[in-house]
Amino acid sequence: MSIKSKFLSMFLFVTVVVAVMTGITYRRSSVILTDQVMAVGVETVSTSSRALEEYMAKIMAMVDNSALTIGSLWYDPVNRGQIPMEDLMVEITELNKKRGILSVYFGAEGDGAFSEGLRVRLGSDYDPRKRSWYTDAAANPGKVVVTEPYLSADSGKPLFSVAKAVFDQGKLVGVFGADVAMGVITDFAGGLRVLGEGYALLLTCQAEFPIF
Numbered sequence: 001m002s003i004k005s006k007f008l009s010m011f012l013f014v015t016v017v018v019a020v021m022t023g024i025t026y027r028r029s030s031v032i033l034t035d036q037v038m039a040v041g042v043e044t045v046s047t048s049s050r051a052l053e054e055y056m057a058k059i060m061a062m063v064d065n066s067a068l069t070i071g072s073l074w075y076d077p078v079n080r081g082q083i084p085m086e087d088l089m090v091e092i093t094e095l096n097k098k099r100g101i102l103s104v105y106f107g108a109e110g111d112g113a114f115s116e117g118l119r120v121r122l123g124s125d126y127d128p129r130k131r132s133w134y135t136d137a138a139a140n141p142g143k144v145v146v147t148e149p150y151l152s153a154d155s156g157k158p159l160f161s162v163a164k165a166v167f168d169q170g171k172l173v174g175v176f177g178a179d180v181a182m183g184v185i186t187d188f189a190g191g192l193r194v195l196g197e198g199y200a201l202l203l204t205c206q207a208e209f210p211i212f
Contacts, residue, residue, distance in 0.1 A: 089104050090118075093118065145162070159180060162180060
């Protein structure tokens with residue numbers, strides 16, 4: 001083999017080696033970049049998820065504490081009337097408006113009396129004991145429950161309720177609940193952008209997408 005042929009063979013070999021090394025480096029860089037992008041995206045979603053969980057934890061804690069307050073006040077018959085109960089609902093509503101709470105309320109088990117924080121007067125056919133927020137809470141004593149999204153009976157606005165049953169010496173006396181505007185959750189989810197282009201979908205427990 002001539003010197004020229006040897007140099008040509010060496011050149012081709014080096015070229016092939018460089019090409020192979022370049023391909024390997026590109027693939028490794030691509031994998032590393034993809035992993036980094038995924039990590040950033042996952043962290044963005046995780047951070048947003050924690051923010052929503054913290055928000056819901058505060059709402060549920062408020063409902064839990066309010067239900068305990070009503071239970072302690074129930075011992076005095078004076079506090080059981082609709083007027084003092086409604087005054088308490090107004091006070092709790094005002095304290096929690098900035099959290100996205102539309103209103104809080106209490107439905108009595110005995111006569112179905114409904115005391116509401118906005119002093120709304122519903123029709124005589126309205127029975128809180130038949131509403132999902134009431135039945136769900138009554139069926140889960142000691143727990144704070146969250147309903148599926150629904151339309152408000154008085155305003156027609158989309159919302160969900162957080163509620164807890166109130167007991168007196170083991171007997172159900174009613175359910176305390178809070179209406180939370182769906183807009184608080186949907187606006188947050190709708191404004192979330194993952195790496196500038198990805199977006200969030202808001203699903204209920206039934207994997208449905210509430211479009212409100």
